[in-house]
Amino acid sequence: MIIRDATFVASFQNEKSCPKDGLPEFAFIGRSNVGKSSLINMLCDKKGLAKVSNTPGKTQLINFFNINGSWFLVDLPGYGYARTSKTTKAGFQKMIEDYLLKEKIW
Ligand SMILES: Nc1nc2c(ncn2[C@@H]2O[C@H](COP(=O)(O)OP(=O)(O)OP(=O)(O)O)[C@@H](O)[C@H]2O)c(=O)[nH]1
Ligand SMILES: [Mg+2]
Numbered sequence: 001m002i003i004r005d006a007t008f009v010a011s012f013q014n015e016k017s018c019p020k021d022g023l024p025e026f027a028f029i030g031r032s033n034v035g036k037s038s039l040i041n042m043l044c045d046k047k048g049l050a051k052v053s054n055t056p057g058k059t060q061l062i063n064f065f066n067i068n069g070s071w072f073l074v075d076l077p078g079y080g081y082a083r084t085s086k087t088t089k090a091g092f093q094k095m096i097e098d099y100l101l102k103e104k105i106w
Contacts, residue, residue, distance in 0.1 A: 006044035009072070011061035012062045012064070015098040019064060023066075023070065025074050027074035027076055028075070029100065031078050032056035032057050033056035036078060037075050040073050044067070050075045056078065059077045061077070061095075077096060078092070
């Protein structure tokens with residue numbers, strides 16, 4: 001698979017508002033600050049495509065990137081130790097769970 005084109009689509013606050021056009025989606029899940037967003041930038045060979053930070057909790061929304069016009073890479077918030085309030089963390093967890101459970105395959 002050669003990634004020729006990687007384009008930011010949009011950020012979504014919840015699973016319901018994510019694109020529903022049936023294209024395949026590949027998402028990375030993991031604790032905050034492990035390098036999920038950096039991995040997306042590396043795979044796409046595009047620095048700054050996904051936002052990265054030294055501080056855990058940078059990715060706060062569900063970010064869709066269209067790859068070669070035919071599938072999506074999805075950057076999710078991390079779980080665990082994002083440096084933010086308990087309420088915000090609980091929000092991230094719900095966002096991640098709803099996203100993962102929508103097709104019930106993972
Ligand atoms: N040493 C090292 N640092 C890395 C690597 N990948 C990412 N980092 C650094 O780790 C930090 C976090 O990277 P992110 O890509 O923002 O991590 P994330 O998993 O998306 O974090 P959240 O959005 O908070 O969930 C940044 O400072 C990166 O530069 C790696 O392979 N090695
Ligand atoms: Mg991130």
